[in-house]
Amino acid sequence: MDIPTVVFYVGPFGITSIVVTTWGIMITLAICCWLGTRRLALVPGKLQTMLEGLVLAIEDNINAVIPDHTQQVLPFIATLWLYIVIANLTGLIPQLHSPTGSFSVTAGLALLVFLSVHWFGIRSGGVRNYLRHYLSPTPLLLPFHLISEVTRTIALAVRLFGNIMSLELVALLVLLVAGLLVPVPLLMLHVIEALVQAYIFGMLALIYVAGAMQSQQESKKGNDI
């Protein structure tokens, strides 16, 4: 379960089934989005209404947390939500595994969140202001800030990986022990868990980014005063 199969090699690099699944998700999303948005009209149809509802729901959630920078962080956070949901649900398709059941994937996503927090924080208030927030309210808290940055990133990766991996593992074990149709309720739980985990991952990433950006604003206000 935790050992991805190498599908093919590109030079010394082995392309695993996880990466291929991710490409499939990317291609599917790209085609669906292209088909869904090529004929947008001011009076929307059913598909357009659904797409608009999805995007507006994401925008509203981001706007509730970070109203001043919604459009700035929306592509990153929304992609996290959409990708993780689809990646989580991919495990329901026979012969496929959720990419998020791989620690390599969740670690990569967590690293991206870690980097995006600093990226948006620095873009929001500049390097000096951003670094200064590590020293507030007192420089004595700097080690704790640094530890927090690392641990929360690791927690992001491990939480998503652990939940999805355990779901698939439990379903597999139940299937082996109980029979063919017994894991079906467990698959329903998989759907809920996939949605919840995607929401948690994206919301935590959003809160981290918002914390970094709003801490800059608070630092600016403190300097102005």
Added chain:
Amino acid sequence: MNFDWTTFVLEIVNFLILVWILKRFLYQPVLGVIARRRADIDKSLSDALQIRNEANELKARNEQYLIEWEAKKETAQAQLNAELASIRESKLAELETRINEEAERRRVLTERNRHEFERLMEEKGIAQGAAFTNKLLMRLASTELESRLFIVLMEDLQGLREQDKHVIAIAAEEPGLQIKIQSTFPLDTSKRGELTRSLHQMTGKTLPIVFNTNPELISGFQIDIGAWILHANLRDELKSFGGVLRHAG
């Protein structure tokens, strides 16, 4: 918990590419159309608001116009009433004048008709009187009356004014003139001689005298000396009397 660096790196790259794809093909188009729709809705709301404001303004203007129109109407109506009253008064005055004129004309016409009627009645009365007198005189006509009239004739000839005598003398100058004497009854010789002498004396000439009888004279004489005629008979007297009465009427 196996960790594969290739998968880790490729996953980061894949995710960044996916961010670009979704931004390009999902977020931007959908948010763009939503923004356009919101802009359209805002524009529609703005237009509606503007239309409502314009409608309110038009309504207020229309109400003001109605008020002004009402005032103008009342003013025009008052002016019209005043003009109508003035015209009615002038027409009434004109009508009254015409009625008075017509009444005066009718009064004059009635008066004239009355005078005409009176004149006709008088003429009728005069004619009846003349006819009656004529009839009476014709019944009274006789030689005795003629003799009395002869006496009156002789008195009149002797009593002529000098001016009348002069006119008779001029009339007698006409060459070849005959004096014509008409009488109702034939004159006897003495009366003819007396009358001849008197006329010769009056004209100063011995003009020839012709005696005739004319019963239409009723009674009396008519003497023609050229253009000068002396009427001394009842017929001409009655005519003269009737004419005098008509002129007097």
